[in-house]
Amino acid sequence: MERIKTLQGSRDFLERLQNRQTTFMLVGSYTETAEIDGITVAGLPGFIDYTPALDMELLYYGYPKSMPDIAKMPDGPPSPVLITSAVRHLCPLPLHFIDAGLKVETKAPITKINSTFSNSIIKNSKIDAKELFLEGKRYAQEIAHTNEVFIIGEVVPAGTTTAYAITKALGYECDGWFASSSAESSVANLKRKIVDEAIEKHVSKQATLFEIISSVGDTMQPFVAGVATVISQTKQVVLGGGTQMAAVLAILKELSDSGENINFKNIALITTKWIAHDKQSNIATLLCAINPTINAFYSNFDFSDSNVKNLGLYDDGYVKEGVAAGAAIAYAYLNGIKQKEITKKVEEIYSSFA
């Protein structure tokens, strides 16, 4: 079994990842788009704004500090943060959290960027994407020397909707390509309606890249684009995520076309098998449409080694990606960890909350 499978691009990138010191950067952001009824199931109903804070606390402290009750996870599949946590137990994975506009602050140490969370895209996100891109570039200059590889993940509830919105506004005919935190197909219709309405209302035909992101994007996207731009000059950048990170690649592609110096040889997207095989979205087509030479991989991991019912729901398509779970698994694989070990550790962490 090939542990890490290629979606497109060159496996040379993966070979260079071996035995490199890695920072796991997790960028949290919030968009009020998440409050549109039915748009996301990434978190506890009524407490979606807590998701980034709680995920980070679980990862950092081993338990959620801001809302201890949710330790008892409700019925249904658990958050993919369990997978990333399991990897962190199995091999060293130094964390670096970024608050690019959270609504609920996390109690874990987190680097706060000068940014607030964004409006719903229906009302106009109203963010300053250009400034956030420049902040990302500036910040990357401070940290690029601190490691050899930077895995950049995200925790942005409803972030697939903003990803879909900016990509569509950029001119891609991408209906049906974007993933969802829900397995319900009605959500896809709702998303399309929201995205079309937002673009119709807030994006003019002549809108520039940064105007598009400012109106229908979220703050994670331009910030991460800025970080990846600078770090890719000297180090390797793994965008850990599915279609949300593909949207960041669409931004990088636009920037590169307009003269920004971006070293795509040092950039790859790494996602999960659940996203790669998702029947309700199409990351392969999306990536190919952006640029077929961009490196993209997925970790060939599923819960077939587990008998835990709620973990099996991942294999049924109920959860697909998040907290850079796919990239974290790939990182574990590159460190010689096996699927069975990851599964066992996930079960162990999960049972401690049951």
Next chain:
Amino acid sequence: MERIKTLQGSRDFLERLQNRQTTFMLVGSYTETAEIDGITVAGLPGFIDYTPALDMELLYYGYPKSMPDIAKMPDGPPSPVLITSAVRHLCPLPLHFIDAGLKVETKAPITKINSTFSNSIIKNSKIDAKELFLEGKRYAQEIAHTNEVFIIGEVVPAGTTTAYAITKALGYECDGWFASSSAESSVANLKRKIVDEAIEKHVSKQATLFEIISSVGDTMQPFVAGVATVISQTKQVVLGGGTQMAAVLAILKELSDSGENINFKNIALITTKWIAHDKQSNIATLLCAINPTINAFYSNFDFSDSNVKNLGLYDDGYVKEGVAAGAAIAYAYLNGIKQKEITKKVEEIYSSFA
């Protein structure tokens, strides 16, 4: 002229600093002790709580974002942040800001620790020093691998008062040893009165180290003690500052005596000549009382190369240290930069605000 002078300890530490990749960590904190009338002049009257935010912005962006007006600095000596900024212009000095309890948030990217600012020591600081120490240790485990040397500075208005308070409460007869942001000798009397009153009210004879810090310390102190404890295991730690950082050494000494594993060979305090030669404080005696084998140095820098009147005020004792200016100069010296170059760059930055 010896560029870096020894206060005590071994110069071997300095030799190992040569050509090492360095992170400049600046820990900001706030104590309402700063609001006691006459206790500090570290900032604009009425806006002392802005000092850490503004210093960090000047260092990071090159100008103060939160209060653009103060760009026009008032009469009197400018903030020592100009010195640290000058060094950053002359040699690479990657910044890492920590918010260990600021009152006014900075717009520069800053890692927020789960901590709020503290009460005045007169009312009881009411911080959880033990928890902050553990947070520091935990955080250091995430970052220790990212560089070879960590300069840790502080921006804590009234921080010499909390430093004095915890050191005295630990049993040192240290009246007259602690520095002040003011050249007025009346301030020393005020500080002594405040410190004695705070200890009398809030520190019992049986108080433990962490109880003492929790009652009359500030949040920077236990957090930095935790960071230094862990980083010193594998990397070099420079405590950049004067008597405030000496108080952190007093904490480390207590911890070490009670069994905490701290590698003092990898720790040094580096301060300015203005502190080393200060007639109103006595860092040499303070350090010696803590432990005469701890490494401590000062950078042999003054403004004798400058004709700018307000910079000359440093040499007259009006400003002595802050924003790890002494350690920053030492770092520049180790990188082959000369006093004249630093002076010229400070003048250049200062004149851009005049």
